[in-house]
Amino acid sequence: MAGIVKPPGEFSITPHKVSVCILLQIYAPSVQISLPFPFASVAQHNRLGLFLLALTKSCDDILEPKLDELISQLREVFGVLNPRFVDHLTTRLSALSSPDDLFNFFTEMRGILGGPESCALEDEQVILDPASNLGMFLRRCILAFNLLAFEGVCHLLTNIGVYCKEALSSCASYETTCFEDSSSNLEAFPEYENMDLENFVFKKVTEEIEARKRASERVSFHLHAPKALFDLVEDIEAPADPKSKHSDKVGETSPYVHPPNYALKEFEPNSGIFLRTNWQIQGYLQEQADALEKNGSSFSLNAFELILRQLHKLAPELHRVHFLRYLNSLCHDDYFAALENLHRYFDYSAGTEGIDFVPPASGSNSFGRYEIALLFLGMMHFQFGHPKQALEVLTEAVRVSQQLSNDTCLAYTLAAICNLLSEIGVSNTAGILGSSFSPLTSIGISLSVQQQLFVLLRGSLKRAESLKLKRLVASNHLAMAKFDLTHVQRPLVSFGPKASMKLRTCPTNVCKELRLSSHLISEFGFESSTMTTDGAFSTAWLKNLQKPLGSAILSQENGSGSNENAFQFCVQPSSIPGSVLQLIGSSYLLRATAWELYGSAPLARINALVYATCFTDASSSSDAALAYVKLIQHLAVFRGYKEAFAALKIAEEKFLSVSKSRILILKLQLLHERALHRGHLKLAQQVCDELGVLASSVTGVDMELKTEASLRHARTLLAANQYSEAAAVAHSLFCMCYKFNLQVENATVLLLLAEVHKRSGNAVLGLPYALASLSFCQSFNLDLLKASATLTLAELWLSLGSNHAKRALSLIQGALPMILGHGGLELRARAYIAEAKCYLSDPSFSGVSLLVLLMGWRLRSWILKTHCF
């Protein structure tokens, strides 16, 4: 009731648990009852033990399996070799016909538990250790039974009756449904009448789901509820003749993959629907939450919502359901539902629910933890693109958690604010920070946004370190590295290459920062929550019973030892939590970006590859998409467009629904490059305009994309020989970049300006630009860009006259190692051409023709590479 947090629910005895107890009795027969030892081998005995262990732990679903499912699982585990278990199970269950039978049964069960002094072990006797997992389970069952009032025993008895009857008559019930006379009114249909229909729709739906690469195993069973079914059918455009398709499918479905039978009916008085134990449900919810985070929008909104609604109906006091509903609607961009559910969850739970909740040691905190609610609300607003509200809420969260001295929450909130500031981009923040009362006012408003961000980051990092919040420390290090990467901390007063400056944009620095974050994997080996992993493990085991049909057939030949194979087949889920993996993964992504900026293409590629191969499972799909984008860009630069486009096609299929924009941007970029190279200027301009449109979406202006779009615009103009227009665009771009401190872009724009002047034949004007770009590159350690700036400089010199050829040549030769090592095909070609021109214009050089020939040959090979589309 109000204000009192309920303890995690107790254990209640259900028919399924009774069957597990019966199986336990087979596993460990007591002395009094002289059952013949039913196992052919020790391995089989162990297998039953494993099976029981998995049954008590697996968390693949909210509901307990029905008897027929249990039986078919048993058949799978033991094959047809041992039908005795099933017989025994059904006979024992159906023999329970009066309360007294139940009573005797549980007294009997007590016999198989070993006493505290289990010294009198006989050889053949298997005694269950009361402290083992199975023993605990049995003890809890017995305790739960003993606590039952007489009414409870009666209910258990009726439920067992229903449980058995459904299993035995599951086929028969289909026949009674021969359609009497179908009223037009579907709603009024008793549920069983549509059973047939449902089954086929179910199959169809799963097909569809698999086709769309949805997580079919997770969402499959609840597709059964009639209403959602009809919704889904409407969605999916049913094939013209569903019946025929149905009959096709029958042959293919293996006998083992039994269509889940438990239709979750809204109204079914005799159904034996039982929730699993609280821990199992919590584990299930945890898993689902992870899956939601990972796959985001590929999760089916309605289907999952339906399960949650069902769960809510069955367990109204389990408030975590509301949180999952919030996550679900968040993933599907349903703002109002998300808001509603978030508020509801925190109203009910006061932030004090959940398995990982540690009650505060001091009694002072009796007021709930609503500051966490604020934190979540802020993140939600952020997610939905309301930075202003997000900042307001987070500010409030800072204040409240300071008041309640909840340091952990404070640290997380600060991190969230950092994230917010760095994500929404520089152009947006100025207004927000100026207008609102923010935690930063104590620092002084005169600071620029970046400086504020930096101060916040530092503070957050320190706080997280002192509180030993490992994940937060790691993610803060990451954020720090990202900050280092994108912002230059030294103001550009000392302009020019006076001294070699050690900036923190240097990739080694970034990597150092990153390494600080990744050493926490090892620490996570220990502390991962056992419940989830155990549960997931058991679930995987049970699921794999059904999966490797092929391997089962193969191993049948090996005889009795076969079944271990099936067991080894399932991969043990790693013990590192998904969120940690994600953090580490994104550190690799950052490394790749760092190297990319620095100019080392191979290193960037390696890091992206590492990410794509090792962390795609754990990462969010948008991160994975980013890694793919990087790899494809690399391909385009080094292998030409043909391969890049082929790869792009694969990526587009892979990230069908997810984060389409990033892939889309890449596609536009590639198209633009190719159009420029082929001289399709109209197309190039069109693509460029599209990019510009993407840059200013509803959520806000993406500065990076905007600069890129106008850069490309300038390049297109340049290619069309409209020099003055190109120069004008580049000028305004430079002004913008300067205003928003986009230093890397500044260097690029300066280089472009130099290029424009070079092409327009105004080499003298181009020189200062090239030099400025060069010094920018030097001060920001942009080595590859520096090399290409040097090349441009050389070209400028060269175009000033042949008497400058020597200077140009020395410049080119200085840059050549860098260009040959890391530069793309085009850059290399340009370097060769320039070098050749130098030689040609140098009258003192001998053996010109040979060299030029050599160069020509190299050039041709390059042209072949890039232009054989």
Added chain:
Amino acid sequence: MNSKESCRSELRIAIRQLSDRCLYTASKWAAEQLTGIEQDPANFTPSNTRFQWGSSSIRRRFRTNEITSTPIAGVSYVSTPVMEEDDAVDGDFYLLAKSYFDCREYRRAAHVLRDQTGKKSVFLRCYALYLAGEKRKEEEVIELEGPLGKSDSVNRELVSLERELSTLRKNGSIGPFGLYLYGLVLKEKGSENVARTVLVESVNSYPWNWNAWSELQSLCTTIDTLNSLNLNNHWMKDFFLASAYQEIRMHSESLAKYEYLQGTFGYSNYIQAQIAKAQYSLREFQQVETIFEELLRNDPYRVEDMDMYSNVLYANECSSALSYLAHRVFMTDKYRPESCCIIGNYYSLKGQHEKSVMYFRRALKLNKNYLSAWTLMGHEYIEMKNTPAAVDAYRRAIDINPCDYRAWYGLGQAYEMMGMPFYALHYFRKSVFLQPNDSRLWISMAHCYETDQLRMLEEAIKCYRRAANCNDREAIALHQLAKLQYELGRPEEAAFYYKKDLERMEAEEREGPNMVEALLYLATYYKTQKRFEEAEVYCTRLLDFTGPEKETAKSLLRGMRTTQSGFSSMNVEHFSP
């Protein structure tokens, strides 16, 4: 409208038919309306007035528009023929079954009727089965209280009943009562659309079954569904519409309907109580109190709706009347949720919040879905500064009825108390959305915007403006508006609102610090505007008050006189030829 006489005869027959079918609530309701019909003075006999109003003072006092009580021209009612009984004499088995039913032995009653085929017998059998299932369900709810609050026990008879009734309906041998039961079963099952059509069918063929109407009403939660119903124009429809309007918060429409119905059913306690309910929602507490006093005089053992009366007494802080009421209902029926709620209100008024919570809890034990008890309990927890408990209680109220603006408001208050004004805004927004005409809600919301943490003054001003527009009783809004405008450096607006506030205070003959503040501001404002005459008026008014302001006023006056004299003398100089 049909003549009173025809209503009366219809009702008389209906009561017999309803109680014959053991639909006791409906027959009780019908009987109440029957005695509520105004007697013709012609056959006025002293025995007939026994249940009628001792003095119809209320009607004299509140019946302002006599027009509504006369029949509206152009409305023609369909006359539904009174249903003929299929068998004039009940069979022996039926009599036995009805006796069992009356002794609440439902299964036994159903068993007796197992082979009977008459419509009436079939209905009673099904109804008995339904009630048996309901009873078992109630028991199971307690028995099966699972670890996670699971309470999914269902009426186990529903499936078989539905099957039987649907075949009967297809055969066309179901009858209006059977349709009612069918609708009930369908509603329980969750297929609301079909339930609605079935219930409409039922009330169209037999309009006097109030049970069917109220089931139908609970299925109409929006005005659209209400309008889409295809109902015959019987006079019972007016009762239905009135109660449905009330439920969807169209209080004035509902009030109009009830006042119209009073033309025929002038002495109906039911209508009186409903009018009180509507007035309560319109916050006319004085009228509500009078109505309830009359009601209790005529029907002293009434418990229904008395919780609302206690709310009014609570709001008016009449603790002795409240204790009297509590005592009365306690002696009548202790274990009614309403009684517990009234006692809870009493303790709350007395400041004994723990005890009050105990009684609200008891009320909730008796009826888990008792909306106002959840909300009131939330208020108590707020008083006790136990905000998490309050939040929980309010949230449960909202889950029962998401349109309960009081609970949303309470949530907002709770969060504001915890120092989370921005978070609280969400809830205030919800509550003003549901009840946009309540100035208190707007003021609370404005207050939230005004807090030191937010300082969103523009939004606060907007809220105060709304509050000032909807009859702000405590007159906070105008004062706050003036203050905020001054703070934002808009002296003209501030003066405007101070003036308005002053006018109001004058009209209501109130004095106090607000008055002084307004006068002082206006005096200085007009002085700076060089409108000395107005300034002087305000200054002289200030002189009536004691305190430092008086001195300020004096010095203001003095200053003005000197400048004015200098000004005028200068004027004189300037214009003198």
